[in-house]
Amino acid sequence: MADEATHTVMGNLANHEMDKANDTTLSAHYASPDESHSENCNATIVTDVTIYHCHKEDLRRASLYFRGDFRGGFVESRSGVVYLEDFDDSAVRYCIAYAHGGWAGAVSASRGFQKPLNLVLMEDLTKAYQVADYLLMHDLVDDILRFLENYFKPLGGLLKKRKGQASNIKLFQRQAAVVSDVALALLAVNATVREPVLWKIVLFFQRNQTYTAGLEGFRAILEEWPDMADNLWDWNLVPSQLDRRVRR
Numbered sequence: 001m002a003d004e005a006t007h008t009v010m011g012n013l014a015n016h017e018m019d020k021a022n023d024t025t026l027s028a029h030y031a032s033p034d035e036s037h038s039e040n041c042n043a044t045i046v047t048d049v050t051i052y053h054c055h056k057e058d059l060r061r062a063s064l065y066f067r068g069d070f071r072g073g074f075v076e077s078r079s080g081v082v083y084l085e086d087f088d089d090s091a092v093r094y095c096i097a098y099a100h101g102g103w104a105g106a107v108s109a110s111r112g113f114q115k116p117l118n119l120v121l122m123e124d125l126t127k128a129y130q131v132a133d134y135l136l137m138h139d140l141v142d143d144i145l146r147f148l149e150n151y152f153k154p155l156g157g158l159l160k161k162r163k164g165q166a167s168n169i170k171l172f173q174r175q176a177a178v179v180s181d182v183a184l185a186l187l188a189v190n191a192t193v194r195e196p197v198l199w200k201i202v203l204f205f206q207r208n209q210t211y212t213a214g215l216e217g218f219r220a221i222l223e224e225w226p227d228m229a230d231n232l233w234d235w236n237l238v239p240s241q242l243d244r245r246v247r248r
Contacts, residue, residue, distance in 0.1 A: 043070070044081045045096060047089040052096050056080065062099035064136035087134070091127040095135060103143045122151065122178045126185040148182060149200050173211055179204060180217030187220055 041053040043066075059066035069076040076082050084092050097106040125144055132140040183201045205218040212218050 091131040180215035183217030
């Protein structure tokens with residue numbers, strides 16, 4: 001792993017210029033490792049491109065997955081090394097940043113959050129959601145879902161603007177395609193219509209069918225819950241009411 005980048009993750013996330021090849025929108029910018037801090041790190045997370053030196057206790061608090069690894073009789077509890085080589089590196093990095101600095105720390109470390117309609121951010125957040133779900137980081141999953149819910153609020157306004165209508169429609173279509181990808185990612189981790197963010201997506205697709213009917217995420221939702229195709233008029237029911245009508 002000679003070519004891998006190595007980062008020490010500190011509790012107080014600070015901006016630090018990283019290897020551009022490994023930097024993405026969601027990458028946290030960690031403080032430069034110092035000798036004393038490196039000695040205090042007692043856990044290592046390894047992806048296919050990066051080695052992260054971390055604190056076991058922070059990882060245990062944030063993730064039931066790490067809690068089991070480091071407290072059980074697994075080899076990881078003795079070595080302190082966990083391999084996550086099958087996952088997107090930027091998503092793993094974001095989960096580690098959250099474990100050490102919480103949502104506020106991870107957000108402040110990512111310039112992507114400063115742009116409310118950021119396509120790359122949405123795609124990376126979806127990847128982070130999948131990794132967080134795998135790592136049983138329930139608080140992070142909830143925070144990502146809340147962020148995604150808020151993301152949809154300004155989309156409807158794009159179609160209401162009179163000036164530059166054609167460009168607004170194109171922008172809306174690009175954003176809707178990202179929403180479709182988010183829906184597919186949520187379905188991949190067995191989200192149901194009881195998930196608030198997926199419910200928002202259902203309403204978003206239904207209210208904008210002129211532009212969303214052909215999107216893959218919309219079709220996947222209807223395939224998962226076929227009764228919805230016959231009850232589009234009734235989608236304004238609260239999720240708990242509709243959930244009684246559709247297949248789980």
